[in-house]
Amino acid sequence: MMHTVESVEPKIIEIVEELTEDWDIDLDGGVGSATTMIxxxxxxxxxxxxxxVAIEGAYKQKLGFQDLLMQNGAYVDDLSVRQIATFVAGRLNGAAPAPAPAAAPVKAAAPATVVTSVPDSERVTPEKLAxxxxxxxxxxxxxxxxxxNPPALFVLSPPRSGSTLLRVILAGSSKLFGPPELHLLPYATMGDRLKALSGEHTGHLLDGTVRALMQLHGWEAEQARAFVSRCEQENMSTKAFYRLLQEPLKGEKLLVDKTPxxxxxxxxxxxxxxxxxNSLFIHLLRHPCGMIRSYEESKLQRLMPMVQESSFGARELAxxxxxxxxxxxxxxxxxxxKERWLTLRYEDIVCSPETSIRQICDFAKIPYEDAMINPYEEMDQRMTDGVDNASKMSGDLKFHLHNAINPEAAVRWKQFYTDGILGAQTLEIARSLGY
Structure with a gap:
């Protein structure tokens, strides 16, 4: 079946309208072909x-939106409904076209100016760290x-270090159970967790446990949510809740918790x-400049549940x-x-995925499986779909922009920064870690 721009465009408009139905937007005539997203x-x-995520969910197909949304290593300035529909129609038909011109054309981002240093007032110092x-x-x-509790496998990394990709890779193993971020350890009880994470920008972080229960028991979202709610009302300890997640695995699978x-x-x-x-630990590294650049792009500072309001800029905070x-x-x-600790670099995962995955399997004493190297296949089994929809997945939503492991992600930050932006202590730690 061939898809035309004219047949796709109404669906794009419908999705945009659903996403923005609660927004205060004044558009004469509503969303149309020439409407621009920004x-x-x-x-x-x-x-x-x-x-x-909504478009790919509607068509049940990965479309590789990164090719549309990014040019010269940065996001495009804007996109119209027509351009999105043109791209989607082309991808549905098996092509990889550039978006067609529209009434409000995309302005491609100019190549970035590489920042080699920062003013002393913006540099991270021991005083700022304190x-x-x-x-x-x-x-x-x-x-x-x-x-x-029985052993589990914990992925330890700061945000924007590739832990979502690693989690989805691990979820491809028949010997590992890798749900979305669980956000359990910082809280003594499920009631404490609910109170801490119920805010406007953090409420979705509660859904990792719900999605895990859906996968473990074959429950619908409503049933899983009701179960978690009972645990919260009873103020069950989070240690006991972990055990509830581990018991159905019967020792045949190892629970994976990656919560940055x-x-x-x-x-x-x-x-x-x-x-x-005797839990296992993967210390996942990423070059600090790569993490910083990704953190800035994602505007993640408002989503950190444990960091109180601060006067730091996004780059400093990252x-x-x-x-x-x-x-x-x-x-x-x-x-x-040492036998329970593995240090792994994000850059190695995206540049040499099979080697890195085999290293993990040897460490965890599980067999290597080909499915692990294809993280964009069998997405439901890897729990990338969220509870109600994938756009509420607890983890890195940018995972959904790709359709394959991308080695360019290891060095894209070099278009924007050198390590000259880093404070002395950060640079020292980075070099001690092999960067």
């Missing part, structure tokens, strides 16, 4: 990603003297050794998050036997 509607990057660490909401966590916020507080990491028996994460992870690593 200029007319006010889309942010997260809205584009939700649009992409202020940042003091701004982190501390948790009082203690053991309950009950038996430890854990590394922001070393006491959260230390809780793992208290509550779990670097401080990376630095704090590495310092905490390296401190925690001292109390974990």
């Amino acid at each position: 200029g007319d509607i006010g889309f942010a990057s997260i809205d584009f990603i939700q649009l992409v 202020r940042f660490r003091a701004s982190i909401a501390r948790r009082t966590l203690s053991g309950d003297n009950k038996p430890k 916020s854990y590394v922001i507080d070393v006491d959260i990491l230390k809780r793992i050794e208290v509550d779990f028996e 670097e401080l998050t990376w630095l704090t994460a590495q310092l905490n992870t390296l401190e925690f690593a001292k109390q974990v036997p």
